[in-house]
Amino acid sequence: MEVRLEGRARKFGDDINTDYIISSTRKKETLDEAELKRYLMETLDPDFAASVRPGDLLVAGKNFGCGSAMEVAATVILAAGIQAVLAQSFSRTFYRNAINNGLVALEFDTSTIREGDRLSIELTETMLTVGDLTTCVRSSVATRLPEPLLGILECGGLVGYLKQRGGFRTP
Amino acid sequence: MSSGKTVAEQILSARSGVDARAGDVVVCEVDWILGTDAATPMAIGYFEKMGGQSVRDPSRVMFALDHYSPPTTPRTKAFHDQVRAFARKHGIEVRDVGAGISHQLLLESGRAKAGDLVVGADSHTVTCGALGLFATGIGSSDLAAAMVTGQIWLRIPETIQVTLTGERAEGVSAKDMALALVAQVGGEGANYQAVEFRGPAAEALPLEDRLVLCNLAVEMSAKAAMFPVGPADPGARYARAVSLDLSALSPVVALPDAPANVTAIGNAAGTPVHMVFVGTCAGGRVSDIREVLRVIERAGGRVATGVQLVVTPASREVERKLTADGTLPRLASMGATITTPGCGACCGTSGVIPEDGMNVMSTANRNFRGRMGNPRASIYLASPAACAAAAVSGHITDPRTMGR
Ligand code: SF4
Numbered sequence: 001m002e003v004r005l006e007g008r009a010r011k012f013g014d015d016i017n018t019d020y021i022i023s024s025t026r027k028k029e030t031l032d033e034a035e036l037k038r039y040l041m042e043t044l045d046p047d048f049a050a051s052v053r054p055g056d057l058l059v060a061g062k063n064f065g066c067g068s069a070m071e072v073a074a075t076v077i078l079a080a081g082i083q084a085v086l087a088q089s090f091s092r093t094f095y096r097n098a099i100n101n102g103l104v105a106l107e108f109d110t111s112t113i114r115e116g117d118r119l120s121i122e123l124t125e126t127m128l129t130v131g132d133l134t135t136c137v138r139s140s141v142a143t144r145l146p147e148p149l150l151g152i153l154e155c156g157g158l159v160g161y162l163k164q165r166g167g168f169r170t171p
Numbered sequence: 172m173s174s175g176k177t178v179a180e181q182i183l184s185a186r187s188g189v190d191a192r193a194g195d196v197v198v199c200e201v202d203w204i205l206g207t208d209a210a211t212p213m214a215i216g217y218f219e220k221m222g223g224q225s226v227r228d229p230s231r232v233m234f235a236l237d238h239y240s241p242p243t244t245p246r247t248k249a250f251h252d253q254v255r256a257f258a259r260k261h262g263i264e265v266r267d268v269g270a271g272i273s274h275q276l277l278l279e280s281g282r283a284k285a286g287d288l289v290v291g292a293d294s295h296t297v298t299c300g301a302l303g304l305f306a307t308g309i310g311s312s313d314l315a316a317a318m319v320t321g322q323i324w325l326r327i328p329e330t331i332q333v334t335l336t337g338e339r340a341e342g343v344s345a346k347d348m349a350l351a352l353v354a355q356v357g358g359e360g361a362n363y364q365a366v367e368f369r370g371p372a373a374e375a376l377p378l379e380d381r382l383v384l385c386n387l388a389v390e391m392s393a394k395a396a397m398f399p400v401g402p403a404d405p406g407a408r409y410a411r412a413v414s415l416d417l418s419a420l421s422p423v424v425a426l427p428d429a430p431a432n433v434t435a436i437g438n439a440a441g442t443p444v445h446m447v448f449v450g451t452c453a454g455g456r457v458s459d460i461r462e463v464l465r466v467i468e469r470a471g472g473r474v475a476t477g478v479q480l481v482v483t484p485a486s487r488e489v490e491r492k493l494t495a496d497g498t499l500p501r502l503a504s505m506g507a508t509i510t511t512p513g514c515g516a517c518c519g520t521s522g523v524i525p526e527d528g529m530n531v532m533s534t535a536n537r538n539f540r541g542r543m544g545n546p547r548a549s550i551y552l553a554s555p556a557a558c559a560a561a562a563v564s565g566h567i568t569d570p571r572t573m574g575r
Contacts, residue, residue, distance in 0.1 A: 024541075031213075063362070069310060071310045089362070092394055093308065096313065100312040100313060100316075144326075148196075148324050152324075158221070158313075158315075158316050162221045162222075163221060168198040
């Protein structure tokens with residue numbers, strides 16, 4: 001089992017909180033991701049949402065997704081067409097929400113990745129490999145993404161996973 | 172591999188049937204599932220999308236209508252109706268408006284016991300770890316999946332061992348200990364990690380103080396925090412050890428806008444206070460509110476002109492005890508506003524919202540800008556005694572100087 005992705009890096013810094021991802025004033029108006037995706041990261045970059053292309057990959061520093069635990073912070077990123085977030089580290093709640101909704105969230109040393117780089121990602125139960133096709137740097141780290149995590153990602157989130165399998169497959 | 176295990180490893184191994192260690196991902200059987208009115212409506216949506224027909228074991232699920240207690244808009248009222256209807260259909264117990272805060276209600280029910288796994292759609296579910304169990308906050312999709320399957324996936328956290336030593340001086344409360352620890356470990360210092368409180372001073376703490384320490388562990392991003400019932404396993408491996416000497420502590424206050432922004436209360440003395448909020452899962456229990464009354468009465472029994480004192484019991488049970496012993500009636504006679512049990516003004520979803528430019532002194536656990544519903548108010552966090560001292564004097568005051 002594995003997940004393979006390819007896309008363009010969209011780079012952000014450290015401590016991107018859920019309010020930067022989608023501002024709470026926007027969330028007061030609606031919780032519909034299809035609507036909210038137009039305001040993705042607007043506090044940091046008002047032009048960002050319009051510049052997202054399907055398949056883009058978010059790349060960030062440490063503590064991505066800190067702040068409130070609202071799941072919409074993960075689902076709005078997916079709704080914008082972004083497939084994965086690579087970050088130095090995540091807040092715990094954002095990480096869970098990402099996986100459960102099928103957004104690939106990966107801890108990785110992102111310091112050498114630049115805005116616009118083309119990346120390829122290969123994820124297996126034990127290994128994450130990120131290739132930077134722009135700089136031709138390829139590196140792998142050991143990961144621990146056993147069942148059910150990889151399965152949940154493959155099924156596009158908990159909803160798809162439970163529908164397909166009828167329950168958690170206990171190891 | 173060494174045989175010793177942290178308490179998180181012990182509990183999650185037992186609940187998953189796998190001999191697992193920190194870093195492993197396991198699927199665990201859940202003992203108690205808590206839903207709130209803030210997260211359950213979205214969970215119902217996930218439940219339906221998952222094709223959920225029935226709840227695996229409704230007797231282990233409880234919903235509390237606590238964040239909008241009472242509801243103040245048609246939308247939040249509609250959330251309540253949706254939660255009640257779902258609960259009726261699936262045979263789930265609903266603790267309705269005014270019953271209290273979800274995890275407080277589980278604690279009071281006496282049903283949760285050491286070694287259990289508790290998941291709740293509220294980050295401060297961690298509070299229940301004071302009983303020696305593993306309790307953690309989850310999202311709406313997790314809540315839905317836990318209802319459908321009775322299970323949850325968890326990455327077993329590493330554990331920070333926090334050793335409490337020494338004896339605290341008169342006037343130093345559990346809140347002071349907890350805030351000092353948050354400042355020491357940092358706002359994200361325990362991310363993905365569990366906290367085990369150990370040491371002679373930890374064993375001597377009463378339950379209400381243990382609850383405060385576990386509650387505030389969330390403010391260092393801990394996944395769980397616990398007061399284990401037995402001694403540490405000799406071979407257990409901890410991520411790191413932290414120690415807190417209680418005899419070195421003095422009353423503190425967390426300045427706006429972060430719980431880790433802690434300073435000795437003397438450094439903030441004199442800051443005007445316009446609203447005092449006594450309540451929440453951090454500071455709305457029986458001993459907290461009694462302490463507030465004690466300090467106010469010792470200092471003359473009057474609330475300063477221009478200070479709004481708002482008291483919100485964490486549950487109806489707390490309200491009942493404090494009505495019976497006269498605490499709430501006495502506070503009310505001093506002009507305090509006593510509000511419906513629940514989360515109250517904690518996160519701006521119900522209760523009294525501070526006005527522009529107000530400084531609020533609060534027994535709560537969070538003081539992020541806008542937390543109480545108005546970004547133009549500033550929130551200071553402190554012990555019940557320090558909040559009472561502010562109510563009496565109208566400004567931030569070291570509680571040890573009151574009524575002498
Ligand atoms: S009292 Fe405050 S911190 Fe506690 S559960 Fe309610 S909103 Fe959350």
